Amino acid sequence: MTHTHSVKSAPRHAALGLTDEQAVAMYEKMILARKFDERGQLLQRAGKVNFHISGINQEPSQVAMAFAMDLKNDWFLPYYRDYAFVLSLGMTVKELMLSLFAKGEDPNSAGRQMPGHFGAKRLRIVTGSSPVTTQVPHAAGFALAAKMRGERSVSLVSFGEGSSNQGDFHEGCNFAGVMKLPVIFVCQNNGYAISVPLSKQTAGRISDRALGYGFPGVQVDGNDVLETYRVFKEAHDRALAGEGPTLVEIVTYRVTPHSTSDNDLVYRTKEEVEIHKAKDGIPAYRRYLTEAGLWSEEQEQELQARIREEIDEATEYGERAPFQAVEDAFRHVYAETANGEAI
Amino acid sequence: MTHTHSVKSAPRHAALGLTDEQAVAMYEKMILARKFDERGQLLQRAGKVNFHISGINQEPSQVAMAFAMDLKNDWFLPYYRDYAFVLSLGMTVKELMLSLFAKGEDPNSAGRQMPGHFGAKRLRIVTGSSPVTTQVPHAAGFALAAKMRGERSVSLVSFGEGSSNQGDFHEGCNFAGVMKLPVIFVCQNNGYAISVPLSKQTAGRISDRALGYGFPGVQVDGNDVLETYRVFKEAHDRALAGEGPTLVEIVTYRVTPHSTSDNDLVYRTKEEVEIHKAKDGIPAYRRYLTEAGLWSEEQEQELQARIREEIDEATEYGERAPFQAVEDAFRHVYAETANGEAI
Amino acid sequence: MPVIEYIEAIRTAMKEEMERDERVFVLGEDVGLKGGVFGTTKGLQQQFGELRSLDTPLAESAIAGVAIGAAMAGMRPIAEMQYSDFMFPATNQIISEAAKIRYRSNNDWSCPLVVRAPIGGGVFGGLYHSQCPESVFFGTPGLKIVAPATAYDAKGLLLSAIRDPDPVLFFENKKCYRLVSDEVPEGEYTVPIGKSKVMREGDDITVIGYSMPLHFAMQAAEELSRDEGVEAHILDLRTIQPLDREGVLEAAARTGKVLIVHEDNKTGGVGAEVAAIISEELLYDLDAPIRRLCAPDVPAMPINPPGEKHYLLNKDKLKAAMLDLARF
Amino acid sequence: MPVIEYIEAIRTAMKEEMERDERVFVLGEDVGLKGGVFGTTKGLQQQFGELRSLDTPLAESAIAGVAIGAAMAGMRPIAEMQYSDFMFPATNQIISEAAKIRYRSNNDWSCPLVVRAPIGGGVFGGLYHSQCPESVFFGTPGLKIVAPATAYDAKGLLLSAIRDPDPVLFFENKKCYRLVSDEVPEGEYTVPIGKSKVMREGDDITVIGYSMPLHFAMQAAEELSRDEGVEAHILDLRTIQPLDREGVLEAAARTGKVLIVHEDNKTGGVGAEVAAIISEELLYDLDAPIRRLCAPDVPAMPINPPGEKHYLLNKDKLKAAMLDLARF
């Protein structure tokens, strides 16, 4: 796929159909996600929570993909690093904190699942599990349901590049391809699957795989927010136009260890990480907004303060909230009747 | 991949490195397989056996791929239509008949498995099962073992185009690709998976899938014996040279119903089948041999007679042979010690 | 009431439910024009179109996974596995996903899915067209599993399965398809999931089982009644998960002598759990050790006819075991 | 004799066997430089190189399938599943292939493969990092399944598993990794597959189980001995397939009161088969109904600490159940 940035006079975001408010909102979501994520790391180090898994450095593209979607009609099947994505879909920091602290009020799983296992029907975020890539055929199933019911709905599913080597990737993509279903497959290629670098995962290029399923595959620099938005917008348009799926490979890099349980310096160097940290898409996007006259130092400080407060409150709330009562720990294996019996 | 038939003076087969004897032997194997297969159909219709599954029309390319292999060192993982392939590897018609009649002497499984489930260690033919595509990662495993032991051995695995949509295709190809293993993946694309046409299996081209695993994919006309041989020879050379796997998509057509249990006219027309029957690669190859001065009407009659006799004998032998004794029916779940106990 | 074949009962259930509820659709390999390799979905594509009787690519994990997605989206998919032997590629989708969706989301999401799969041997299908995979899925909380033995139950349980808000594995016995026929009401009725059924009353021995072997038990029981004066009490579990504890205990208590039968191999089968439940609850009411008559612990039956026969249960094997127990 | 950790025993077994036999290699996710997510393969890549401690792509069906191919080719692969929760994508390769290769080829081919997978909870891993998948594979003829509880058995059984001519599933308990240490001889020794071990002798009640819960049983037994004068006889199955029938029957007969324990959920678990065997063979020697103490029939434990604790067995739960049985 080739493309040109055609409109000369309008700023890039406007040319892509984004309002100034949206362009700014995107920035705010990135920062919110980054700060939440940093807090998660702190809380784990402080021994307040057992585990945190980070999406740092992947936020710019996650926000971009969310903003290209139709929040009222689409279906979302994120993976565990998608904090910025789900925050952009309407999940709150408080909800993420409830999940991080595994508390009963957590809408994702009532503190049953690990953090990063998103799910909230009200936000059309589909419940996810730990075994990677199982959500890929589910996304095809949501799209099939939409097609059958004649709904204008697209499903977006994301996963890592390691996970794209599972059979379910192949089967799900092929199914969606042959039925021309409205699905956007998103591979967030961050270079590692725990300790295993891309070079040991595959000798091919992930985006090239789409060809074998009969639909387009696009590689995009995840640090380039607006270009990522453009690619998703196009994929979304194709899906709605009945042209079928698109595979988007977001090229990014995992700057944190795999999770708080991982020591990444066993398998890569600090230097390598630093090189990629320097390419962070957030400052670049901030510069873009500043140059476009949409952002200022004052706004930045206001935002940082607001977010800190939001996260502080959420942290406190999450920490204090009760766990799910143990009497309820075994409920919902099957549907219950009105009086609480299994049917 | 493009290629030219370069050597002008020498006949095509010689230019490819095939001796006259080999060129003729290839023809004989095709006829043998065809006649065996026709007998299988007859036997089923006569009620002598319960089931037959046919490889008719796929023989030319199956023979070509066998002749490109090193029978002493390579490993072979065929699928159920590969009669011509296994006959070319050294399995006998008698052995195939024993399998068709499910008799105890059948080297493939002692009459435990359905016909078409090949396996014979002495011929380096790896035991296969019914669930399709499981053999694909096995082929990578054989190649990995060869690599570890420094053996000059290639593994060849075949399967249908429907089967290429299983997760194991993806996982096996990707594994072999990333480790540059000496494997030849062979998709015998015969247009149908039971009743489901290619157009409902995938919107992509099978051979294009190789790209996503970082190795070449080639499509070849399975009715063109010598071109198919050339493609396999090249794949074999690449594998031995340490250049990794090749995916070969043989374009062919299933002229018979899926098996003797299938009525294909429910889902396709007689006309469609006739068109493809007319493209049979065997007469074309016979013409080639005749024009090259290697084959005559007399030789043809001698061959037909010889094969008829061989098949008659094998049929009689197979029919008369005993079933595996029921006392042995439950043996070999686990290894036995010398005195017949499970260890 | 019309007497119809077991396979016809299954087809009718799908057809009627697809007429009643447009969320219901069937997907699988060859379910479309061909109507399935056994003919179970015959006519559905003609009546309901390509989308609702959907030929899928040859990929069971996708069949299950796509169906799970569609179920979460509010549809009522029936995923057909061509043979139960071929559902193992879908294990991860069934066990990690379908079974856990409600629980892991604390009831926010659910997965009203039916997976239909033909089990059992006796069709000269050999190792991979004859298996009983029950024990693989049995014991996975979050799944329901049914395995009807009669046409009546096949239709009634399939309607219940389709309407059930949770994932149900529907194990239909391919040998029953055309061998078993019985009275099946026209139109709607359901057989409740989780309830066993007394097929025959008797006071001498109790036979507990499910699916095809029960027909051998019934034949054997008639002969034993006639020839030996032994009266067998026969319980069809019908649902194997959740097991009908009360039904099992009542049937076992009735005679104090229990024979459990299934075609799945013995070790680790459903019969072990039935025996364990009885030995947990009824130990002092037993007049004989709990016996199990099942397939041998061998991967699956050979295709050659003597080997297949040697492997499978039949009326005579049942009769011998039942008589032996009666005489204990 | 040196006292070492359970995880160290596993690592040592692999290391020593890789030194002894160059056909042995380990493959899996992160088993190379990282040495596994638990550290089980630490140092192996440094010692044996990239091929023999092989980082695979993230694809369990390929890990199993490639290992099966290599095993048929004459190698002795050890396939590591990062968590047993993630081995379900490999189910088809394990059940349809590894388990049936010898049988289907009438002994022409074989599949000497070990699949190692960490089972069990108590590490705040939640639904998908805590499961016990035994019941899924248990009952599949052609597979052997071991599940050691001690460092000694872990090493000895792993050596036996690697040398076994058939596929062995090696279920190591991740909670045991660093919690359990015991005396382990240096160098070579094997623990036979298929033989249980009496961990403690006693005449009042019999506890039969495998893996982590046995340690709770041992602690509870000491307290019961001291406080109540109840002496428990404790049998470690060690191998869950094939079950040691004689060992089970002997242990059950010793006291006539049997409690079966495992962390896998109750219904359809290994305990059901143990109960069934006893009720088949020893009915008249029992002084109490056969009891089972297992995880609840719930998909898996929640990650939140109270929920996890509520789900898991522990010394107190064992003690209460053992005392109750003793008093029966």
Ligand SMILES: Cc1ncc(C[n+]2csc(CCOP(=O)(O)OP(=O)(O)O)c2C)c(N)n1
């Ligand atoms: C089926 C399965 N196997 C193994 C794991 C353990 N695991 C969790 S994350 C992970 C690496 C995933 O890498 P990638 O897909 O690249 O995503 P990333 O974490 O890099 O974002 C692994 C192996 C799992 N969750 N599921």
Ligand SMILES: Cc1ncc(C[n+]2csc(CCOP(=O)(O)OP(=O)(O)O)c2C)c(N)n1
């Ligand atoms: C996992 C699995 N699912 C279903 C089947 C049943 N089945 C046997 S052959 C076949 C079609 C195979 O089609 P293709 O791969 O194109 O090979 P062909 O028969 O056309 O040569 C199917 C669905 C099977 N054997 N294995």
Ligand SMILES: [Mg+2]
């Ligand atoms: Mg990654």
Ligand SMILES: [Mg+2]
């Ligand atoms: Mg085909």
